[in-house]
Amino acid sequence: MAPTPEPQRFLPLTAPMFHILLVLSAGERHGYAIMRTVEERTAGQIRLGSGTLYPAIKRMLADGWIEEAGTRLDPALGEEQRRYYRLTDLGRQVAGAEAQRLYALVEAARAYHLLPEAGQHPAGWEGV
Amino acid sequence: MKSEARSCQTVQWSDRLYSWLLILYPSEFRAEYGAEMAQLFRDERRDALAECGSWGLAALWLRTLAALVTTAAGEHLDMARRDLRYGLRTLLADPGFTVLSVSILAVGIGAFTALFGVVNTVLLRPLPFAAAERLVVVQQEKERSAYGVSYPNFRDWRERNRVFSGMAVYNATHFTLAGGDRPRRVTGAVVSAGLFSLLGAAPELGRDFRPEEDRFGGGPAGRVAILSHSLWLQRFNGERRVLGRALTLNGLSYTVVGVMGARFRFPVQNDPVELWTTVAFDAEPTLYGGTIPTSRGYPHYSAALARLKPEVGLGAARADLQLVARSLAGEYPAFNTGVGVRITPAIEWLTGEVRPLLLVLFAAVGCVLLIACTNVANLLLARSSTRGREIAVRLALGATQARIVRQLLTESLLLALGGGAAGGVLAFVATWALGSLLPGDIPRAAEIGLDGAVLGFALAVSLATGLGFGLVPALQFGRGDGMQPLKDAARSVSGAGGRLRSALIVAEVALAMGLLVGAGLLVQSFVRLSNVDPGFSARGVLSFQVDLPEIAYPQGSSQVTQFYRRLLERIGELPGVRSATVAQFVPLSGLDNGTSVEFEGRPSTLATRQAAALRFVGLNFFRTLGIPIRRGRDFVEADDANAPERVIVNAEFARRFFGGTDPLGRRIRLGFGGRGFKEIVGVAADIRHAGLGLPAEPEMYVPQAQYPINAVTVLVRTDADLGAFAPAVRSIVQALDSRLPIYSVRALDAILADSIAQPRFQTLLLVLFAGVALLLAAAGIYGVTAYSVSRRAREMGIRLALGASPAAVMRLVIVQGMSVVLLGIAIGAAISLSLSWILTSQLFGISATDPITFAAAALVLVGVALLACYLPARRATRVEPMVVLRGD
Structure with missing residues (x-):
């Protein structure tokens, strides 16, 4: 068995990568669902097209952050078979590590009063 | 809707x-x-x-x-x-294969690149002048051979043509430049006004020549000269006040009117020109009374240079100048009957002679590169079949065939780039070595080197070869059933792969055969050429040149005769000297002189007159060079300026112009000079003057005492060591006249050897290439046979176990290996036969389809191939049947 790589090794993540991991942390998803959810969560700021999503998926599969979870129908989307992906333990650790890193950044920004105190949300902040 | x-x-x-x-x-x-x-x-x-x-x-x-x-x-x-990372890892895992392939490619690419460097510099690089592609060379042409131009004809061409924006004549020459510690001989050129602007060049300092300065004595400024940048720095320390200063050239005073830029070179020759003068230099009265610029019948200038007007093509220019030539023939029938015009692009004119030589070598080295590629392709094929399992596993794990092809191609590109890098280093060394091998008369030889263009070419060749030899095995995989190797566990003989490998061997042997035939022909031709009896004995003869300045030694004067008589007397007193003489030109030095000849009692017009070579020689010329006098007598002291004029002709002259009759006592008159008739007093044996490979021409020898010329070559036959002898000669000349330089001190042997430097160079390189080709082909044959033996060890084992004799097994292996080789030889012979015309012009005394050469080349290949098959065949007979069978 190869030793599990340190999650910190992969940081920082690109925003699309991080968002894909976030979506998959909620459960198995197919490509279209990942795309839609990311778009909705970021209010359309991050739009993953087919051309960006799959190269990212390929890389995450290769690095062992996600794995395939079989092919099946999505009743909401008609008669087509869709391939589902799920987060691996490593993927979850990587996402967590990235969240930690971002949190530390946010804390630093707060220390310099670039952000309001915890609990006070700036205008337009809708939460993740 | x-x-x-x-x-x-x-x-x-x-x-x-x-x-x-x-x-x-x-x-x-x-x-x-x-x-x-x-x-x-x-x-x-x-x-x-x-x-x-x-x-x-x-x-x-x-x-x-x-x-x-x-x-x-x-x-x-x-x-x-x-792919790169994977490729590097696999190549490093098999260092033997990698080093072998890279070395083979390095030899091929290196040799190809080095020769491309030569071809690029000598043949392809544009001349160093503005819009050089519009520069053409115009020459007179008679009976399909072009030979120069007379000044009056040039002037008429220049005035009457409608196709050139400018036209000028020039001649490369040498001047004796007085001053400094002692007089120096400088390389120079006589050019007509307008030549520099024709080339798109102008003096960096001062002015260009003016048209009136082409006349006798020059213009208002007198005789004028323009200096090269280097002579300016050397002689005048780069002072700007040089303009207007006087120079003494060949005893006459010239005014410096300009200095050319440091990069300017004209004519394009290996010995850079240091000084230019105008046609006024040629306008001094000659020995014969006339002057060069007024002699329509004397094609003194090697060529006229012209610039085509925009939108005028070569064809239109030729047509226009032919019209001019025709009207000149009508106006001056005595000189211009049958005289046409030849127009050649300037770069072709410069490189015309060496072009076929270099192209043959380039084609040969191309064959070597092809053989190298075939060899590496074969190595890759053999290797990829042993990699069958690895590839099958990758295919089974989901790799597409395109992916595998791509991976294999990446590996071959890596090999090719490795080969290209090593080849670049090799090319560098080879270029350096070529520099010392190149014959001195190859134009622009000094500029040969590896520049960006050549290295870029090497890179392109590497990539192309990588794709070329890489595609073969890669497509082999792409096409076949990917799972096959897994199924049959990589041990069976793959039929298609075997055939492909055999085809590559056939190609390799065919190419090697072509090179061997070419090398064989050139070697024999060269041996025959160097065995040609020149008709004179060069061994033990030292030659050097002296040029008496006309101021102190007027042309044709007794001072000239007396100087040379004293010089030869003093030299004759040196220990070991057998005889000494002077001559205008040394045989096989590339310099020649000729004129028309008139026979007493055979009326003729200038237009119908025969021509013969003319030699000015001193006393003892024939004795010094060991040329026998066949009939009559040699020149003697009494044949001096006061005696009736006399001439000795050669055997070819007697044969051609007198047929069976005796020429002795008959009288002839020379074309230029217009003096009286001379009596033929002797017939000398023929010698080769123009080239060892050229037949003897009719020659006339006239005594120096009756035609004193200032610039001569002194020839000394001695028993002493020539190298040690030269200083003694130099001091004698200095003692007679301290202002005189002597130059071109050389053994006549060396001049003779130089006259065949080009064929020697070509032969040497082609032999080298053929040797490399033979070696590579042998390695290829060996590799394929050894590989097939190792793959068929099982079959051999079974045959031996069933009672086959080792000799029978050996025969089997050799017959199979050799059948491919024989096919290659046959194809190679057929191709060489059909391409033999390429070499024809470069062969001497042997036909390009010489059957013995073909047979010998085939025999050499068969011998080498037999050895290459025998070694693995012997291994096949040593197979232990039980060991192989148990192996499964």
Whole structure:
């Protein structure tokens, strides 16, 4: 068995990568669902097209952050078979590590009063 | 309804286009994600249409295209990176194979690159003048041979043509420059006014020559000269006040009017020109009374240079000048009957002679490169079949065939780049070595080197070869059933692979055969050429040149005769000297002189007169060079300026012009000079003057005492060591006249050897290439036979176990190996036969289809191939049947 790589090794993540991991942390998803959810969560700021999503998926599969979870129908989307992906333990650790890193950044920004105190949300902040 | 149908169609097209665009991704990626991406695109397209209609679709396409292009490029890069890493690892894991392949390629690419450097510099690089492609050389032509131009003809061409924007004549020459510690001989050129502007050049300092300065004595400024940058620095320390200063050239005073830029070179020759003068230099009265610029019948200038007007082609220029030539022939029938004009692009004229020589060598080295590639392709094939398992496993794990082909190609490109890098180093060394081997008369030889263009060429060749030899085994895999190697466990003999390998060997042997035939022909031709009896004995003869300045020694005066008589007397007193003489030109030095000849009692016009070579020689010329006098007598002291004029002709002259009758006592008159008739007093044996490979020409020898010329070559036959002898001679000359330089001190042997330097160079290189080709072919044959023996060890074992004798097994292996070789030899012979015309012009005394050479080349190849088959065959007979059979 190869030793599990340190999650910190992969940081920082690109925003699309991080968002894909976030979506998959909620459960198995197919490509279209990942795309839609990311778009909705970021209010359309991050739009993953087919051309960006799959190269990212390929890389995450290769690095062992996600794995395939079989092919099946999505009743909401008609008669087509869709391939589902799920987060691996490593993927979850990587996402967590990235969240930690971002949190530390946010804390630093707060220390310099670039952000309001915890609990006070700036205008337009809708939460993740 | 209509719009709905249309949008339905748009949707279909849109989806199809997307699937089609997926081709941009690497095949492996496409196989894995293509379907999903298309599915996702359909989802996106549906959403976009639903939300924003056709605007939404357009926006989606914009986004998608941008992402597609960038991520597809990214995927390709990523894959290339992985292929490279994997390729490097596999190559390093097999160092024997890698080193062998890289070395073979390095030899091929290195030799090819080095020779391309030569071809590029000598043949391809434009002349160093503005718009040089419009420069042409115009010469008189008679009976299909071009030979120079007389000044009056040149002037008429210049005035009457309608196709040139400028025209000038020139001659390369040497001047004796007085001053400094002692007089120095400088390389120079006589040019007519307008030559520099014709070339697009102007003096860096001072002015160009003016038309009136081409006349006798020059213009208002007198005789004028322009200095080269280097002579200016050397002689005048780069002072700007040099303009207007006087120079003494050949005893006459010239005024410096300009200095050319440091980069200016004209004529393009290996010995850079240091000084230019005008045609006034040639306008001094000659020995014969006339002057060069007024002698229409004397083609003194080697060529006229002209610049084509814009939009005038060579064809139009030729037609125009032929018209001019025809009208000149009508006006001056005595000189111009049958005289046409030849126009050659300047670069072709410069490189004409060496072009076929270099192109043959380049073709030969191309063959070596091809053989090297074939060899490496064969090595790769052999290796890829032993890699069958590895590849089968990768295929089974989902790699596409395209992916495997790509991986194999990456490996061959890596090999080729390695070979190219090593080849570049080799080319550097080879270029340096070539520099010392190149015959001195190859134009622009000094500029030969590896520049960016040549290295770029090497890189391109490496990539091309990598693709070339890499495609063979890669496609072999691409085409076959990928799973086959896994199924038959890599041990069976793959029929297709075996055939391909055999085909490569056939090609390799055929190419090697061609090179061997070529080398064989050139070697024999060269041996015959160097065995030609020149008709004189060069051994033990020292030659050097002296040029008496006309101021102190007027042309044709007794001072000249007396100087040379005293010089030869003093030299004759040196210990070991057998005889000494002077002559205008040394045989085989490349310098020649000739004129028309008139026979007493045979009326003729100038136009119908025969021509013969003319030699000015001193006393003892024939004795010094060991040329026998066949009839009559040699020149004697009494044949001096006061005696009746006398001439000795050679045997060819007697044969051609007197047939069976006796020439002794008959009288002839020389074309230029217009003196009286001379009596033929002797017939000398023929010698080769113009070239060892050229037949003897009719020659006339006239005594120096009756035609004193200032610039001569002194020839001394001595028993002493020539090297030690030279200083003694130099001090004698200095003692007679301290202002005189002597130059071109050389053994006559060396001049003789130099006259065949080009064929020697060509032969040497072709032999070298043929040797490399033979070695590579042998290695290829050995490799394939050894490989097939190792693959068939089992079969051999069974044959031996069933009672076959080792001799029978050996025969089997050798017969199979040699059948391929024989086929290659046959094909190679057929190709060489059909291409033999290429070499014909460069062969001497042997036919390009000489059957003995073909047979010998075939025999050499068979011998080498037999050895290359025998070694692995012997191994086949030593197979231990039980060991091999148990191996399964």
